[in-house]
Amino acid sequence: PFILSIAGGGSTYTPGIVKSLMVRLEDFPLAEIRLYDIDEARQSTIAPVVEKVIRDHSQSIKFTVTSDPEAAFSGAHFVFAQMRVGQYKMREQDEKIPLRHGVVGQETCGPGGLAYGLRTILPMVELIDLVERYADKRAWIVNYSNPAAIVAEGVRRLRPDARVLNICDMPVAAMRNMGAILGVDRHKLEVDYFGLNHFGWFTRVLVDGEDRLPQLREHIARFGLLTEDAAQTDPQHSDPSWVKTWRNIKPLMDHFPEYLPNPYLQYYLMPNEIVAHQDPNYTRANEVMNDREKKLFAAAQEYQRTGILPDAFHVGVHGAFIVDVACSLAFDLRQRHLVIVENKGAIANLPYDAMVEVPAYITANGPEPVRMGAVPLFHQTLLMQQLASEQLLVEATIEGSYEKALQAFTLNRTVPTMQHAKAILDEMIAANREYWPAL
Ligand code: G6P
Numbered sequence: 391p392f393i394l395s396i397a398g399g400g401s402t403y404t405p406g407i408v409k410s411l412m413v414r415l416e417d418f419p420l421a422e423i424r425l426y427d428i429d430e431a432r433q434s435t436i437a438p439v440v441e442k443v444i445r446d447h448s449q450s451i452k453f454t455v456t457s458d459p460e461a462a463f464s465g466a467h468f469v470f471a472q473m474r475v476g477q478y479k480m481r482e483q484d485e486k487i488p489l490r491h492g493v494v495g496q497e498t499c500g501p502g503g504l505a506y507g508l509r510t511i512l513p514m515v516e517l518i519d520l521v522e523r524y525a526d527k528r529a530w531i532v533n534y535s536n537p538a539a540i541v542a543e544g545v546r547r548l549r550p551d552a553r554v555l556n557i558c559d560m561p562v563a564a565m566r567n568m569g570a571i572l573g574v575d576r577h578k579l580e581v582d583y584f585g586l587n588h589f590g591w592f593t594r595v596l597v598d599g600e601d602r603l604p605q606l607r608e609h610i611a612r613f614g615l616l617t618e619d620a621a622q623t624d625p626q627h628s629d630p631s632w633v634k635t636w637r638n639i640k641p642l643m644d645h646f647p648e649y650l651p652n653p654y655l656q657y658y659l660m661p662n663e664i665v666a667h668q669d670p671n672y673t674r675a676n677e678v679m680n681d682r683e684k685k686l687f688a689a690a691q692e693y694q695r696t697g698i699l700p701d702a703f704h705v706g707v708h709g710a711f712i713v714d715v716a717c718s719l720a721f722d723l724r725q726r727h728l729v730i731v732e733n734k735g736a737i738a739n740l741p742y743d744a745m746v747e748v749p750a751y752i753t754a755n756g757p758e759p760v761r762m763g764a765v766p767l768f769h770q771t772l773l774m775q776q777l778a779s780e781q782l783l784v785e786a787t788i789e790g791s792y793e794k795a796l797q798a799f800t801l802n803r804t805v806p807t808m809q810h811a812k813a814i815l816d817e818m819i820a821a822n823r824e825y826w827p828a829l
């Protein structure tokens with residue numbers, strides 16, 4: 391049985407991930423679960439909920455809650471990382487500062503994602519170093535920390551040999567919706583996909599060897615990437631703002647006549663429409679703080695008071711996916727999953743060393759990317775511009791370079807002019823004083 395540490399133990403996602411682990415104990419046996427967080431207060435609020443989820447399934451798994459990295463990682467076999475540097479109060483800034491300039495306010499796309507990247511790269515590297523110091527030498531870090539594309543590139547640049555696998559639940563969430571539309575379990579889909587994280591396209595959706603993407607496109611043209619009644623099987627992506635996001639795929643499809651775009655492309659390709667519908671005073675960070683966080687904290691309190699735990703946290707593909715990936719790493723299952731990997735020719739006409747999102751076989755030694763071939767000029771060009779923006783942001787972080795940060799902001803498709811880029815960057819520097827390296 392494994393020792394698993396969750397870095398970012400105080401996240402609202404932790405109970406859902408642990409629940410997913412509990413229903414998979416036969417596939418992924420656990421001796422101990424450790425929660426690790428630098429925010430002790432937040433983690434200690436969530437911990438009793440997590441302990442209850444564990445005890446409902448197992449009496450024998452040891453449960454440890456700590457802010458000490460040595461206690462957290464000593465001898466660990468797996469680390470699930472989900473840090474949010476600056477927490478939701480900084481996500482709020484990431485979203486609101488661009489919006490004040492009429493630019494998309496989003497946690498991973500546009501200036502918000504770049505700002506979040508500047509906060510996260512160096513703490514992520516610190517975490518890797520701690521894990522390498524204390525954990526089992528063969529330990530894997532499975533990393534959900536956002537902005538995943540930039541974090542992956544930062545890790546590649548600064549710790550190229552680290553055993554880190556960067557993942558995102560968006561492709562698999564899309565596959566869950568495809569499965570719901572087609573009436574088949576998502577595990578029966580085999581997809582081809584190319585791109586960067588939160589910036590890519592499905593090119594084939596095979597069910598029993600037959601490509602069902604044409605049928606899906608017909609459905610999406612009418613209802614978006616949702617079942618007709620929008621009844622969702624995953625609570626994580628079924629609130630009104632997510633329903634809107636899934637529906638917004640419709641207009642994108644005219645421009646990608648064969649493929650199915652990742653929903654995040656709407657922020658880059660129809661930013662005006664996104665901004666027109668965003669409330670600059672109440673963004674997604676506010677929604678999450680007032681809904682997901684409040685519900686979970688209230689449930690934790692109620693549990694303390696009554697001993698009864700209300701069902702107030704996310705279970706679904708987010709947790710299920712990270713457990714699937716960990717199983718494949720642990721037992722060399724060579725399962726095919728969409729993950730973020732070094733390109734190595736998987737997308738023939740993108741740089742060999744770009745961090746791309748493609749299907750890969752997950753082995754005990756890491757992901758083996760599947761060749762997706764060369765992509766059309768239109769997509770290649772969009773990808774190259776986004777890649778350049780992300781790579782310059784990573785270089786800005788490493789070198790403390792204002793000029794490179796400004797170039798990264800200017801190259802981002804959500805940012806209309808260089809004046810916008812500078813004004814937003816300068817405001818963000820002030821807001822991120824505690825977190826960013828000096829530029
Ligand atoms: C999806 C994405 C994540 C992102 C999350 C935000 O799951 O893959 O990268 O962090 O959505 O969801 P939220 O509910 O916090 O807005």
Ligand code: MN
Nearest residue numbers: 538558559560
């Ligand atoms: Mn993601």
